[in-house]
Amino acid sequence: MFYPDIESNKDKMTENIEGKTVLVIGGAGSIGSSFIKALLPFKPATLVVVDTNENALAELTRDLRSTKGIYVPDDFITYPMDFASPVFEKMFRKRRGFDIVGNFSAHKHVRSEKDIYSVEALLQNNVLHAKLLLDLLCEYPPEEYFCVSTDKAANPVNIMGASKRIMEDVIFSYSDKFPVKTARFANVAFSNGSLPAGFLARLQKLQPLSAPSDVRRYFVSPEESGQICLLSCILGENRAIFFPKLEEAQMMAFDEIGTQLLKAHGYEILKCSSDEEAIEKAEDLKNGSNLYPVHYSVSDTSGEKPFEEFVTDTETADMDRFVSLGVITGKQIPDKDRITLLFDKLISAFDQQETTKEEIVNIMSDYLPNFEHIETGKSLDSKM
Numbered sequence: 001m002f003y004p005d006i007e008s009n010k011d012k013m014t015e016n017i018e019g020k021t022v023l024v025i026g027g028a029g030s031i032g033s034s035f036i037k038a039l040l041p042f043k044p045a046t047l048v049v050v051d052t053n054e055n056a057l058a059e060l061t062r063d064l065r066s067t068k069g070i071y072v073p074d075d076f077i078t079y080p081m082d083f084a085s086p087v088f089e090k091m092f093r094k095r096r097g098f099d100i101v102g103n104f105s106a107h108k109h110v111r112s113e114k115d116i117y118s119v120e121a122l123l124q125n126n127v128l129h130a131k132l133l134l135d136l137l138c139e140y141p142p143e144e145y146f147c148v149s150t151d152k153a154a155n156p157v158n159i160m161g162a163s164k165r166i167m168e169d170v171i172f173s174y175s176d177k178f179p180v181k182t183a184r185f186a187n188v189a190f191s192n193g194s195l196p197a198g199f200l201a202r203l204q205k206l207q208p209l210s211a212p213s214d215v216r217r218y219f220v221s222p223e224e225s226g227q228i229c230l231l232s233c234i235l236g237e238n239r240a241i242f243f244p245k246l247e248e249a250q251m252m253a254f255d256e257i258g259t260q261l262l263k264a265h266g267y268e269i270l271k272c273s274s275d276e277e278a279i280e281k282a283e284d285l286k287n288g289s290n291l292y293p294v295h296y297s298v299s300d301t302s303g304e305k306p307f308e309e310f311v312t313d314t315e316t317a318d319m320d321r322f323v324s325l326g327v328i329t330g331k332q333i334p335d336k337d338r339i340t341l342l343f344d345k346l347i348s349a350f351d352q353q354e355t356t357k358e359e360i361v362n363i364m365s366d367y368l369p370n371f372e373h374i375e376t377g378k379s380l381d382s383k384m
Contacts, residue, residue, distance in 0.1 A: 097140020
């Protein structure tokens with residue numbers, strides 16, 4: 001999808017990447033690793049990858065070293081560490097910063113807001129620790145800083161999406177120190193932890209599929225996810241938000257994806273009325289049945305809205321600069337005092353033992369007036 005824009009801007013990309021030092025945080029994940037693969041053809045001099053998933057870092061290294069023709073710089077190293085840890089600060093200061101910094105470390109699932117403890121972990125990673133990183137970057141300002149956002153940040157209805165919308169303000173509040181960019185984009189098809197990836201895992205284990213029948217989403221491939229992030233990081237103006245040009249008709253429902261996947265594997269669909277019925281019927285698959293049980297139902301979990309969007313009514317988008325990308329422009333440096341007050345409220349709330357999820361939602365809603373949290377009392381963890 002983004003290949004024409006990469007090709008037409010290849011000289012600029014090369015100029016801004018070749019010979020540069022690059023730090024990728026969360027680089028072992030689906031999007032971070034795709035960003036790295038999109039970056040390497042432009043031959044950076046240094047690539048440092050930080051991620052808390054040690055096994056995924058090992059697989060990333062094996063993947064890069066085993067791919068024919070891929071460029072890997074001599075100064076390439078992976079670190080299994082937390083970017084908010086003291087050891088990360090030591091490493092960063094020893095290297096005296098980096099020319100290009102991409103941050104892909106994030107809680108990305110709506111299911112990560114099941115209770116106050118998961119909410120705190122989500123906000124620590126997506127918001128509070130993000131500021132710690134930005135403060136550290138000020139010691140050695142990068143030429144480019146990119147942090148991934150989400151389509152769920154536009155008119156958010158869940159804490160994850162609202163956290164990313166706040167993250168946009170946080171990084172933009174540092175845009176007078178160094179250039180900052182971000183991207184809102186669709187679900188990454190078959191990425192780690194995604195529902196379509198779960199379909200493949202269920203299929204491998206002959207377990208039933210479950211999906212909402214009333215939720216539609218935009219999708220990009222893993223390769224495309226890395227490309228849009230690279231284009232935003234290198235070609236975006238300060239405080240730019242990139243997003244893919246996708247039409248509403250291109251959205252797909254999760255039950256449709258499950259059905260088409262099973263048909264592609266030669267199965268017929270057996271619709272069940274509950275998770276329990278689907279689990280029971282799945283036993284027949286072990287005896288060679290060609291009928292694959294599924295449970296498709298209307299979504300009743302917190303934080304889900306029927307469809308996603310990239311741009312709000314109050315934002316201006318340039319749809320002409322790129323073939324396959326729109327760019328939200330005209331973002332101003334946010335009110336730093338408001339952000340400081342928000343952080344003070346969140347930190348104070350998390351310091352209390354009895355703070356509730358509802359209180360955190362209220363604090364976030366005070367900062368984001370358009371945050372209309374959908375609370376049903378049910379989490380995705382209660383479903384298959």
